[in-house]
Amino acid sequence: MIAAETLPATTLTVGTNVNITASTNNQTETTIAVNPLNPQNLFAGANGGFNYGSGHAGLPSLFYYSTNGGASWKPSDVSALPISCCDQSSSWDDFGNLFLVYLAQAGPAVVALSTNGGASFFEVYQTSSAPDQPTITTGPGGNHAPGSVWITYIGVAQGAPVFGLGNVGAFLAPQTGSPGGTFGDIAVGPNGEVMMTYQNGGTGVGPDTISVNLDPDGLGPAGFNAGVTATATQVGGFAPIPAQSRRLIDAEAGLAWDRTTGPHHGRVYLVYTDRPTTASADTDIYLRHSDDNGSTWTAPLRVNDDTFGNGKSQFLPRLALDPTTGNLAVSFYDCRNSSGNNTAQYWATASLDGGASVLPNVKVSTGTSSANVIAVSTYKFDFGDYSGLAFYGGIFYPCWGDNSNSTGNNPEGTLTTLDAYTVAVIVPPALTLVQTKTNATLSWPNPTTGFALQESTGLNPANWTDSSFVPQVVGGQKRVAVILTNDLHFFRLRHP
Numbered sequence: 215m216i217a218a219e220t221l222p223a224t225t226l227t228v229g230t231n232v233n234i235t236a237s238t239n240n241q242t243e244t245t246i247a248v249n250p251l252n253p254q255n256l257f258a259g260a261n262g263g264f265n266y267g268s269g270h271a272g273l274p275s276l277f278y279y280s281t282n283g284g285a286s287w288k289p290s291d292v293s294a295l296p297i298s299c300c301d302q303s304s305s306w307d308d309f310g311n312l313f314l315v316y317l318a319q320a321g322p323a324v325v326a327l328s329t330n331g332g333a334s335f336f337e338v339y340q341t342s343s344a345p346d347q348p349t350i351t352t353g354p355g356g357n358h359a360p361g362s363v364w365i366t367y368i369g370v371a372q373g374a375p376v377f378g379l380g381n382v383g384a385f386l387a388p389q390t391g392s393p394g395g396t397f398g399d400i401a402v403g404p405n406g407e408v409m410m411t412y413q414n415g416g417t418g419v420g421p422d423t424i425s426v427n428l429d430p431d432g433l434g435p436a437g438f439n440a441g442v443t444a445t446a447t448q449v450g451g452f453a454p455i456p457a458q459s460r461r462l463i464d465a466e467a468g469l470a471w472d473r474t475t476g477p478h479h480g481r482v483y484l485v486y487t488d489r490p491t492t493a494s495a496d497t498d499i500y501l502r503h504s505d506d507n508g509s510t511w512t513a514p515l516r517v518n519d520d521t522f523g524n525g526k527s528q529f530l531p532r533l534a535l536d537p538t539t540g541n542l543a544v545s546f547y548d549c550r551n552s553s554g555n556n557t558a559q560y561w562a563t564a565s566l567d568g569g570a571s572v573l574p575n576v577k578v579s580t581g582t583s584s585a586n587v588i589a590v591s592t593y594k595f596d597f598g599d600y601s602g603l604a605f606y607g608g609i610f611y612p613c614w615g616d617n618s619n620s621t622g623n624n625p626e627g628t629l630t631t632l633d634a635y636t637v638a639v640i641v642p643p644a645l646t647l648v649q650t651k652t653n654a655t656l657s658w659p660n661p662t663t664g665f666a667l668q669e670s671t672g673l674n675p676a677n678w679t680d681s682s683f684v685p686q687v688v689g690g691q692k693r694v695a696v697i698l699t700n701d702l703h704f705f706r707l708r709h710p
């Protein structure tokens with residue numbers, strides 16, 4: 215007899231909080247990326263001290279890289295780039311290209327590239343206009359190039375072919391979606407097709423709609439198809455909640471496209487914020503998905519798992535898909551433990567079943583932060599307009615603004631200005647059992663960093679020991695063939 219058991223879902227393992235910036239002034243609008251060629255190599259960025267009252271002038275953004283899985287961070291050399299204002303977004307492609315987009319103090323969105331793991335950057339493109347909240351993503355290039363890089367801003371997208379490390383072609387002309395909007399995201403599909411999402415942005419408290427546009431040939435000559443309304447939302451472009459009462463929030467729609475060879479290949483996911491009415495502060499995070507390139511979308515899945523209708527705000531969600539497994543992570547600011555609904559922790563969860571359900575949420579910030587302190591309110595920007603998340607090889611890295619000083623190294627002290635924090639969160643891989651009359655095959659994703667197969671002859675009591683089976687790697691999976699005997703045998707994947 216044989217049984218397959220994954221670790222209980224509650225064992226999403228949250229590591230130690232790390233203060234990336236540990237800098238004076240207010241760090242907001244975080245981005246983070248993982249190098250798929252070396253998952254110990256990370257990059258992160260945040261506003262250095264953007265003050266909404268000062269326009270684009272002022273303190274530039276801060277950029278850092280890590281070579282030890284986020285345990286420590288060094289400043290990136292951005293001296294070759296136009297001086298940054300804010301609104302950074304980053305994406306690492308399969309060639310090892312680390313792309314960064316940000317708003318320059320002079321107005322345009324600047325696309326920069328690092329080919330040395332985030333140690334230094336050079337400029338590859340500037341937009342001709344002065345947009346807002348640019349987002350960058352990477353993926354395959356379809357029939358047109360080995361890879362592609364895309365930016366989106368205010369309902370516009372621009373792509374460029376990528377031919378290898380440091381080898382990026384010219385950006386194509388901006389192509390506009392309909393009906394148009396802002397505060398959006400962009401994703402590349404398995405064949406180089408591109409999807410863009412946004413909300414109207416001019417709707418104040420709301421209600422609003424979140425639209426998607428598909429460019430079916432990506433870098434090819436076709437433009438975006440007509441827009442599809444993926445969902446309505448009661449969160450407009452500038453909606454006040456007590457935890458973010460100056461900057462206000464938007465629905466912060468985000469996309470992820472499953473390009474793995476797994477069971478949900480081709481599925482597109484959409485995360486966003488909604489609430490019962492435009493007068494309610496009880497914002498929640500929702501996830502939908504589409505298996506037809508955005509033409510139709512599933513009913514929403516509520517991602518945050520505090521009691522429905524409890525009045526507490528969840529906001530500024532971020533979505534990321536692990537390209538090694540197809541698993542999803544979602545992270546967000548969360549007021550569930552704030553009696554006044556005006557302080558925020560950072561929470562996260564994962565979906566291991568293609569968005570059908572999410573694991574029990576975990577609090578990933580050790581401490582509790584507040585934008586309702588003088589040190590933050592001075593900047594008139596609260597936590598900013600978004601937060602950061604990256605996911606690779608079974609580990610995801612949320613990245614958020616934090617003034618709890620839980621790490622003890624905020625240079626201005628506790629509940630002063632925000633610093634950019636991160637933490638490694640380990641997702642239990644799925645252990646699958648396929649059984650015939652005489653034998654059984656156990657399989658789990660490859661790579662699965664740090665997990666080992668263990669076996670036990672019972673569960674009460676258990677006597678787990680590392681399994682002597684040596685897994686074979688077949689088609690992105692680790693596999694072990696087990697000959698069935700009359701003995702009880704239990705298996706699990708265990709992260710030390």
Ligand SMILES: [Ca+2]
Nearest residue numbers: 431432434436
């Ligand atoms: Ca096209």
Ligand SMILES: [Ca+2]
Nearest residue numbers: 496497498526
């Ligand atoms: Ca809520």
Ligand SMILES: [Ca+2]
Nearest residue numbers: 237239631632
């Ligand atoms: Ca700070």
